Amino acid sequence: MKIVGISGSIVGSKTRTAMEYTFKAIAEKYPDAEVTLIDLAEYKVQFSDGRNYMEYEGDTGYVTKTIMEADAIIIGTPVFQASIPGTLKNIFDLLPVNAFRDKVVSMLVTAGTSKHFLIVEQQLKPILAYMKAQIVQTYVFIEEQDFHRKEIVNDDVLFRLDRLVEDTVMLTETYTNIRKEKEAQYDF
Amino acid sequence: METYRIERTNGMELGLYTLGDLFSAQSTAQQMSEHQRMKDMISMAKLAEEAGLDVFGVGESHQKYFIASSTPTILGTIAGVTKKIKLISASTVLSTSDPVRVYENFSTLDLLSDGRAEIVAGRGSRYGAYDLFGYNLNDYDELFEEKFDLLLKLNTKQPISWEGRFRSPLRNAEIFPKPLNGKLPIWRAVGEHHSSAIQAGKLGVPMHIAALYGASSVFEKRVDAYRRAATESGFDPKKLPIAVATMMYLDKDSKKALKDYFPYLNHTFTRARGIPFPMDRYAEATSIKNAIMVGSPQQIIEKILYQHELYRHNRFIVQIDHGNMPFKKVREVIELFATEVAPAVRKAIKN
Numbered sequence: 001m002k003i004v005g006i007s008g009s010i011v012g013s014k015t016r017t018a019m020e021y022t023f024k025a026i027a028e029k030y031p032d033a034e035v036t037l038i039d040l041a042e043y044k045v046q047f048s049d050g051r052n053y054m055e056y057e058g059d060t061g062y063v064t065k066t067i068m069e070a071d072a073i074i075i076g077t078p079v080f081q082a083s084i085p086g087t088l089k090n091i092f093d094l095l096p097v098n099a100f101r102d103k104v105v106s107m108l109v110t111a112g113t114s115k116h117f118l119i120v121e122q123q124l125k126p127i128l129a130y131m132k133a134q135i136v137q138t139y140v141f142i143e144e145q146d147f148h149r150k151e152i153v154n155d156d157v158l159f160r161l162d163r164l165v166e167d168t169v170m171l172t173e174t175y176t177n178i179r180k181e182k183e184a185q186y187d188f
Numbered sequence: 189m190e191t192y193r194i195e196r197t198n199g200m201e202l203g204l205y206t207l208g209d210l211f212s213a214q215s216t217a218q219q220m221s222e223h224q225r226m227k228d229m230i231s232m233a234k235l236a237e238e239a240g241l242d243v244f245g246v247g248e249s250h251q252k253y254f255i256a257s258s259t260p261t262i263l264g265t266i267a268g269v270t271k272k273i274k275l276i277s278a279s280t281v282l283s284t285s286d287p288v289r290v291y292e293n294f295s296t297l298d299l300l301s302d303g304r305a306e307i308v309a310g311r312g313s314r315y316g317a318y319d320l321f322g323y324n325l326n327d328y329d330e331l332f333e334e335k336f337d338l339l340l341k342l343n344t345k346q347p348i349s350w351e352g353r354f355r356s357p358l359r360n361a362e363i364f365p366k367p368l369n370g371k372l373p374i375w376r377a378v379g380e381h382h383s384s385a386i387q388a389g390k391l392g393v394p395m396h397i398a399a400l401y402g403a404s405s406v407f408e409k410r411v412d413a414y415r416r417a418a419t420e421s422g423f424d425p426k427k428l429p430i431a432v433a434t435m436m437y438l439d440k441d442s443k444k445a446l447k448d449y450f451p452y453l454n455h456t457f458t459r460a461r462g463i464p465f466p467m468d469r470y471a472e473a474t475s476i477k478n479a480i481m482v483g484s485p486q487q488i489i490e491k492i493l494y495q496h497e498l499y500r501h502n503r504f505i506v507q508i509d510h511g512n513m514p515f516k517k518v519r520e521v522i523e524l525f526a527t528e529v530a531p532a533v534r535k536a537i538k539n
Contacts, residue, residue, distance in 0.1 A: 049325050049326070050325060050328075051315045052314070052315070052461060054461075054462040055251070055315060065462075068462060096461070096462065096463055099463075101463075101466065182467075186467055186470075186471055187446060188447040188448075188449075188450040188467075188470070188471075
């Protein structure tokens with residue numbers, strides 16, 4: 001199973017911190033999983049210009065191709081101005097229509113205020129649904145007060161991140177089986 | 189129709205086209221050389237002519253996995269080994285070419301082939317040519333519309349004076365040589381953009397439309413929009429031919445066709461677009477209402493005739509050599525297409 005993480009912002013540390021914890025949890029619990037964590041802050045990604053994702057070169061090509069090869073994707077995003085950051089939206093724009101077909105996608109979100117709780121529900125999920133993702137419905141919402149010096153200090157959040165990892169892997173396995181069963185019915 | 193060398197009495201023109209794709213081999217197969225692939229395309233055209241098909245097309249791409257970048261050269265070679273079959277580009281990436289050069293090339297081809305050349309001009313569904321030749325993808329529409337305008341003008345009146353954004357102006361220029369009968373049939377290639385079909389209608393030029401998969405009725409909307417736009421712009425749609433292009437695979441046994449073809453189709457999509465072909469969408473191919481042309485000759489006859497009910501098109505051309513299809517199978521498909529499908533389709537449409 002290939003799991004790719006996307007830390008969706010190029011500024012700040014909270015999303016990155018939460019993603020690092022999440023991927024450490026995956027490594028401990030599912031050592032066989034093939035994991036890649038992409039922190040957008042470390043890559044120079046160009047704006048989408050409409051071409052096929054395979055035709056981008058350099059960092060942009062690396063990021064798009066890595067995402068397209070994944071079985072499961074965990075998206076970590078902060079909330080900026082009551083929405084996802086432009087850097088994350090650009091990743092979606094770089095990918096083809098139906099890019100997430102046959103992929104499981106789960107989410108964690110960091111925010112400065114609890115007022116942002118439904119942002120992911122109302123803005124990120126519709127994009128993922130349009131791109132045909134199998135969405136892990138429950139996401140982890142982490143507030144500013146849950147962090148201290150680049151660590152998560154709220155045990156409740158840590159438990160919820162562990163569950164997010166479990167749900168992501170479990171749903172990916174389940175969905176793969178469902179797909180295999182469906183495909184076995186075809187005569188080709 | 190006569191302007192475009194289409195004889196109504198022949199029912200429907202049937203033909204083949206190739207994009208010259210050469211993907212890396214599936215794990216078990218041996219990699220074919222560019223040299224061999226090039227030769228195979230010529231052989232395929234010869235077989236098509238011998239089998240009595242009407243049209244042979246060669247695409248144009250400028251990127252990895254496609255070796256047909258010099259379309260007029262390939263068509264010129266085919267012209268030398270055939271006598272009757274029409275030679276078309278399918279399609280020329282006009283947006284990144286000089287229309288004058290394109291017109292020279294195809295006029296030359298027309299003379300060498302005794303009047304068999306046609307240009308199908310498009311914007312390119314693969315974008316390799318844009319980077320390579322220094323064009324900006326942001327000018328996607330403007331580039332094509334300007335160059336297509338010049339190409340059509342070169343075909344109507346010379347000497348010509350012309351000015352545009354993307355090419356140096358022409359002052360009283362004349363292009364040599366001229367096509368055999370003074371004019372070339374020039375078509376507009378239409379892909380998935382509805383507006384492109386409408387634009388073709390507005391200009392009153394024939395439409396060459398790709399209808400690869402999905403419900404056939406989806407493309408009917410595009411065809412209707414094209415004819416409506418032509419009528420509104422003062423053209424008679426009855427005088428404007430429509431060509432439909434797609435991919436095809438035939439086997440005497442329909443179940444075997446469905447099973448054997450899938451890896452090639454899937455390989456093509458995975459390589460060219462980076463997305464596998466969804467199996468559930470492929471399974472819809474068993475319905476006559478679905479555009480994927482895979483099955484027994486009888487199924488394909490029914491599908492073509494069903495589409496003809498919807499589109500009333502005048503030409504139907506298919507790609508049969510994609511995804512590293514072995515040449516032996518290509519030959520078999522040509523034979524089934526020419527001996528079983530073509531006669532039945534022609535007969536049904538003439539009546």
